[in-house]
Amino acid sequence: MRNFETANRLQVLPEQFFAKLVQKVNNAVNEGRDVINLGQGSPDQPAFGHIKEALKIAVDDPANDKYSPFRGFAHVKNACAEFYQREYGVKLDPETEIALIIGGKAGLVELPQCLLNPGDIALVPDPGYPDYWSGIALAEAGMHMMPLKEENGFLPQYEEIPEEVLKRAKLLFINYPNNPTGAVADEAFFEKTIEFANQHNICVVHDFAYGAIGFDGKKPISYLQSNGAKDTGIEIYTMSKTYNMAGWRVGFAVGNPSVIAALNLIQDHLHCSLYGGIQEAAAAALLGPQDEVRRQEEMYEKRRNLLINGLNEIGWKVKAPQGSFFSWLKVPDGYTSEEFSDLLLEKANVAVAPGIGFGEYGEGYVRVGLVASEEKIKEAISRIAQLDIFKK
Ligand SMILES: Cc1ncc(COP(=O)(O)O)c(C=O)c1O
CATH class of the missing domain: 3.40.640.10 (Type I PLP-dependent aspartate aminotransferase-like (Major domain))
Known part of the structure; x- marks a missing residue:
């Protein structure tokens, strides 16, 4: 098939870094692994x-x-x-x-x-x-x-x-x-x-x-x-x-x-x-009524508290976000953000987004979405604890 050359404007488009992450997570899921996906930025709840x-x-x-x-x-x-x-x-x-x-x-x-x-x-x-x-x-x-x-x-x-x-x-x-x-x-x-x-x-x-x-x-x-x-x-x-x-x-x-x-x-x-x-x-x-919007905000806050308290308890010393549905967590010494995200996916079946995908100053962090149930967040914390990376 003939391969048409694209216009210059398409050639200067930045690489879609997160397409790679989605691919990695999909591969893991297709292998039949039970992945808890905290790497994405899409709400997990339905429209009202x-x-x-x-x-x-x-x-x-x-x-x-x-x-x-x-x-x-x-x-x-x-x-x-x-x-x-x-x-x-x-x-x-x-x-x-x-x-x-x-x-x-x-x-x-x-x-x-x-x-x-x-x-x-x-x-x-x-x-x-x-x-x-x-x-x-x-x-x-x-x-x-x-x-x-x-x-x-x-x-x-x-x-x-x-x-x-x-x-x-x-x-x-x-x-x-x-x-x-x-x-x-x-x-x-x-x-x-x-x-x-x-x-x-x-x-x-x-x-x-x-x-x-x-x-x-x-x-x-x-x-x-x-x-x-x-x-x-x-x-x-x-x-x-x-x-x-x-x-x-x-x-x-x-x-x-x-x-x-x-x-x-x-x-x-x-x-x-x-x-x-x-x-x-x-x-x-x-x-329309906005009460579900407010309930949802409370839901994210409960998830945030659960995640941040749980991670601190297992020895990953992290700070709480003040808004949005993301937590921005410093990776432990010795890992790049991508290495640490890969480790969590490969060894704990927990997907997070490596900070480097958001720019150079994102290096050293991972982004964890509060877009899973409390039960799944608890399970993710317990899987990360089992890696024995953090000291209490
Ligand atoms: C910071 C920020 N801006 C804009 C958007 C775009 O959202 P949408 O195109 O769904 O309105 C997103 C979606 O993740 C976002 O995180």
């Missing part, structure tokens, strides 16, 4: 009942078989605005300050293509969510990695970014509650971010994927709650984690009207909005 009901009703409405309006239904954007007002006290104009997106990932990959020219630079957290890199590569732009270090609460240190980088920087990605570190941001950090962005004319993209998961009674704050935030950028909200709708592919971007307009424009050319039924279900999720 009333959301599925809304979809079922929408499926029977023939209006939804037609193309939906290019930029989505107005009442769905109204629902997003009502959600932000109710949850964060943030007022948004549904027409100019909200864009529907086909999941957070699509928006995050489209944005650099909207705002960056070849030679521009995006500031990216390291460790960080690897899909930021993909959009930047597609825009043929450069990346400057901002180390997220434990001693700084896993917050980037803007003052360490060199002047020559700042001259070319146009876009800044931040993400709190953070994947992979589980760190959260406070208002002081967002205020500092706004000041920095204003000073250097940089557009901020706050990825708020884990906005509904904060621990110890602290609700994660939205970037848009800080004064002047809307002037400096946007926030990306996804339905994937809050409402267990990862497979449904729906989210929305909120904030600066010029960025929202750019996102809408590129989407006019790439897609034809989302299936109407998915939009109806998203509106039902945003406007």
Whole structure:
């Protein structure tokens, strides 16, 4: 068969590191091994009942078989605005300050293509969510990695970014509650971010994927709650984690009207909005009862406590995350993050994500997802204890 050469733009795409991990876990499962998979980032619980009901009703409405309006239904954007007002006290104009997106990932990959020219630079957290890199590569732009270090609460240190980088920087990605570190941001950090962005004319993209998961009674704050935030950028909200709708592919971007307009424009050319039924279900999720969201947050917190206390008891001295559904754990001396993940998979049948997959500064850590039942987490701890690596 003829092998067509791909365009240069595909050749510069970063390697999908986690595809390799998925393959390793699948191989182990196919060998018949009972793997506890804490390496993935997909919620283990189903979407809530009333959301599925809304979809079922929408499926029977023939209006939804037609193309939906290019930029989505107005009442769905109204629902997003009502959600932000109710949850964060943030007022948004549904027409100019909200864009529907086909999941957070699509928006995050489209944005650099909207705002960056070849030679521009995006500031990216390291460790960080690897899909930021993909959009930047597609825009043929450069990346400057901002180390997220434990001693700084896993917050980037803007003052360490060199002047020559700042001259070319146009876009800044931040993400709190953070994947992979589980760190959260406070208002002081967002205020500092706004000041920095204003000073250097940089557009901020706050990825708020884990906005509904904060621990110890602290609700994660939205970037848009800080004064002047809307002037400096946007926030990306996804339905994937809050409402267990990862497979449904729906989210929305909120904030600066010029960025929202750019996102809408590129989407006019790439897609034809989302299936109407998915939009109806998203509106039902945003406007419906939120008690299951709160119960779910408690569920993750219980799992976190179980994992962190259990690992400390077996001698793996680890710290508790403050939000998201990930724990970011230092690997014991003598192992790289990949060696240690391989060891856990091979010898304990426990899959975790090696930190190096999230960037150079992820080395020395593994990411453990709180996306399995308490019973499975207990079993994973007991399997790790049997390896006899840690001293009590
Ligand atoms: C930090 C972060 N941002 C964005 C996403 C994208 O989520 P989705 O495309 O399902 O909205 C994820 C998913 O894992 C994530 O962890």
